[in-house]
Amino acid sequence: xxxxxxxxxxxxxxxxxxxxxxxxxxxxxxxxxxxxxxxxxxxxxxxxxxxxxxxxxxxxxxxxxxxxxxxxxxxxxxxxxxxxxxxxxxxxxxxxxxxxxxxxxxxxx
Amino acid sequence: xxxxxxxxxxxxxxxxxxxxxxxxxxxxxxxxxxxxxxxxxxxxxxxxxxxxxxxxxxxxxxxxxxxxxxxxxxxxxxxxxxxxxxxxxxxxxxxxxxxxxxxxxxxxxxxxxxxxxxxx
Numbered sequence: 001x002x003x004x005x006x007x008x009x010x011x012x013x014x015x016x017x018x019x020x021x022x023x024x025x026x027x028x029x030x031x032x033x034x035x036x037x038x039x040x041x042x043x044x045x046x047x048x049x050x051x052x053x054x055x056x057x058x059x060x061x062x063x064x065x066x067x068x069x070x071x072x073x074x075x076x077x078x079x080x081x082x083x084x085x086x087x088x089x090x091x092x093x094x095x096x097x098x099x100x101x102x103x104x105x106x107x108x109x
Numbered sequence: 110x111x112x113x114x115x116x117x118x119x120x121x122x123x124x125x126x127x128x129x130x131x132x133x134x135x136x137x138x139x140x141x142x143x144x145x146x147x148x149x150x151x152x153x154x155x156x157x158x159x160x161x162x163x164x165x166x167x168x169x170x171x172x173x174x175x176x177x178x179x180x181x182x183x184x185x186x187x188x189x190x191x192x193x194x195x196x197x198x199x200x201x202x203x204x205x206x207x208x209x210x211x212x213x214x215x216x217x218x219x220x221x222x223x224x225x226x227x228x229x
Contacts (some may be wrong), residue, residue: 035215037154044204045146045154047217056217088154092214096168098144098156 002027004089006101012109019076021104023089028069033092036065036074039103040085048087049074076106084108111135113205113220120226121195127211128191128222131205138186139163139177142208144216145179149201159208160188195227 003026013019023034031052037045047056049065052072062077076083089101116130131143144159158169162181169179181188188205203223206216 032212033214035213037216039154044219044222045206045216046219047215050209050215051213054213056215082175090154090215096159096214097161097170098157098214100154103153 001097002029002091002093004091004099004101006087006089006104008104009102010105010107011081012088012107013079015079015081017079018075019079019083021074021076021087021103021106023067023072023074025072025091026071027072029070029091029093031068034072035048035090037088037090038083038085039088045088079106081108111207111218113207113218115203115205115220115223120222120228122229123195123227125196125227126191126193127195127197127225128189129187129225131169131190131220132186133186133207136207139183141210142214143181143188144206144208145177145188146204146206146216146219147173147201148204148222154204157190157203162186162188195225197229198226199225200227201225 005024007022034052036049039045053065065074086103086105088103114132139162142159142161145157147155157173158179160167160179162183178191207217209215
């Protein structure tokens with residue numbers, strides 16, 4: 001089973017700043033199988049990115065992502081108040097098996 | 110609009126049984142896998158299992174195999190998650206989500222979640 005480790009656990013930034021979130025896998029896998037989600041308090045997760053770097057429909061272009069093999073990154077270029085939330089990476093493995101990272105909480109500084 | 114609507118919150122006692130539902134609309138329900146995800150209070154997301162309503166092919170996470178049963182009724186466009194004997198540790202929010210088709214693997218959209226509280 002692949003383990004996803006997200007860092008940092010909590011990121012404190014101000015609106016307008018740039019956020020960089022990391023997701024590291026314990027084993028390599030295809031970047032096609034990496035997705036990112038945003039979850040706000042009291043809401044269901046929302047798909048942001050799939051295929052490691054493809055924005056989902058309706059996701060603003062201030063969200064970008066990259067990475068491959070075992071290291072993946074989600075970047076929010078200019079934080080807006082609505083972006084403060086918890087972010088999860090997720091990978092797909094054979095069997096099938098789906099693994100989520102433990103999440104990064106992006107909070108207002 | 111593609112939508113998944115889940116059944117309402119439940120309060121149960123340990124040892125009781127429960128079946129919660131997830132109704133899909135806005136797409137051909139039989140063509141997409143539906144996954145279930147647990148979120149315990151204040152914690153992260155855990156994948157539980159997935160079902161293909163077209164033929165009821167079901168796969169479970171090893172962590173949840175034997176603990177829950179996933180099923181679907183394609184005539185009702187509804188997937189289900191059930192427990193035969195609830196435990197206090199089953200207290201959580203449970204989400205259903207539609208799985209992607211094609212070469213990528215992601216879940217979208219998600220249901221609104223069903224809060225299950227198990228307490229004596």
